[in-house]
Amino acid sequence: MNPEPLSPSFDPVTPNVGRMYDYYLGGKDNYASDREAAERVIGVFPRTRELAVANRRFLRRAVEYAAGEAGIDQFLDIGSGLPTQENVHEVAQRAVPGARVAYVDQEPIVLSHGQALLATDDQTVMVAGDLRRPHEIVGDATIREHLDFDRPMAVLLVFVLHFIRDEEDPRGIVRTLMDALVPGSVLVLSHAEADRRLMPGTSVYDRASSPAVLRSYDEIETFFDGLDLVEPGVTRLDDWRPGTPLHREDDLPAYCGVAHKR
Numbered sequence: 001m002n003p004e005p006l007s008p009s010f011d012p013v014t015p016n017v018g019r020m021y022d023y024y025l026g027g028k029d030n031y032a033s034d035r036e037a038a039e040r041v042i043g044v045f046p047r048t049r050e051l052a053v054a055n056r057r058f059l060r061r062a063v064e065y066a067a068g069e070a071g072i073d074q075f076l077d078i079g080s081g082l083p084t085q086e087n088v089h090e091v092a093q094r095a096v097p098g099a100r101v102a103y104v105d106q107e108p109i110v111l112s113h114g115q116a117l118l119a120t121d122d123q124t125v126m127v128a129g130d131l132r133r134p135h136e137i138v139g140d141a142t143i144r145e146h147l148d149f150d151r152p153m154a155v156l157l158v159f160v161l162h163f164i165r166d167e168e169d170p171r172g173i174v175r176t177l178m179d180a181l182v183p184g185s186v187l188v189l190s191h192a193e194a195d196r197r198l199m200p201g202t203s204v205y206d207r208a209s210s211p212a213v214l215r216s217y218d219e220i221e222t223f224f225d226g227l228d229l230v231e232p233g234v235t236r237l238d239d240w241r242p243g244t245p246l247h248r249e250d251d252l253p254a255y256c257g258v259a260h261k262r
């Protein structure tokens with residue numbers, strides 16, 4: 001299947017998955033169409049906001065692991081979303097002051113906000129790209145100038161693979177990305193679960209910028225095939241190396257994991 005054109009033009013009328021997520025997180029970069037769609041999802045699954053917040057907590061802990069224990073100082077964050085609290089470059093640079101980050105997203109509002117936010121940060125770039133075209137991402141001149149593909153890096157696919165249909169070959173996409181990296185590189189991934197509490201909400205996404213393709217634990221685990229999962233393996237969001245027990249919501253319907261390339 002041919003993916004849709006790269007960098008679709010700005011469309012405030014069709015609910016956009018990135019802007020809906022911004023609304024779940026309490027952000028202001030969303031429009032009436034996004035808010036209405038997001039409220040319908042919240043009507044189906046009232047803990048949607050908690051799910052988004054728990055995903056951000058996982059993202060922070062995973063980046064802290066990569067920048068700390070794993071010694072990674074380069075990050076390729078695909079489907080990075082709108083700037084919010086504790087962005088990847090802030091978390092990474094707190095752990096490793098020289099850390100370099102390339103953000104990739106296909107949504108125009110994400111790109112403009114990201115570029116504005118990063119105008120004075122020469123360690124971080126924001127690039128237009130479509131995850132369905134992974135060869136273009138790993139071959140992108142700006143990304144290659146910014147990140148050194150001869151050294152380990154972390155690829156972040158956080159709450160984005162569930163916008164890729166099976167026929168768009170999400171496993172092949174992950175393989176293409178990881179094949180472009182040297183051993184020791186890290187994959188950070190989270191994905192919404194095919195849970196009966198979330199399933200009815202997918203009809204809202206059918207009319208949004210991307211469908212929501214929910215997957216089972218077993219299906220999500222296969223994204224890590226051929227890689228070495230770090231402990232505790234593929235878990236619920238708040239069960240992955242939980243920081244403070246105060247934030248523990250262990251039955252939210254999403255899974256996550258972090259793995260190393262051999």
Ligand SMILES: C[S@@+](CC[C@H](N)C(=O)[O-])C[C@H]1O[C@@H](n2cnc3c(N)ncnc32)[C@H](O)[C@@H]1O
Pocket residue numbers: 017018019021055056059078079080081082104105106107110129130131132157158159160163210
């Ligand atoms: C739910 S947000 C997740 C943001 C961030 N990764 C996080 O977990 O907080 C999903 C983001 O993926 C982007 N996205 C969806 N499909 C994409 C694709 N095919 N290529 C690049 N970005 C995509 C959306 O524009 C949105 O910004």
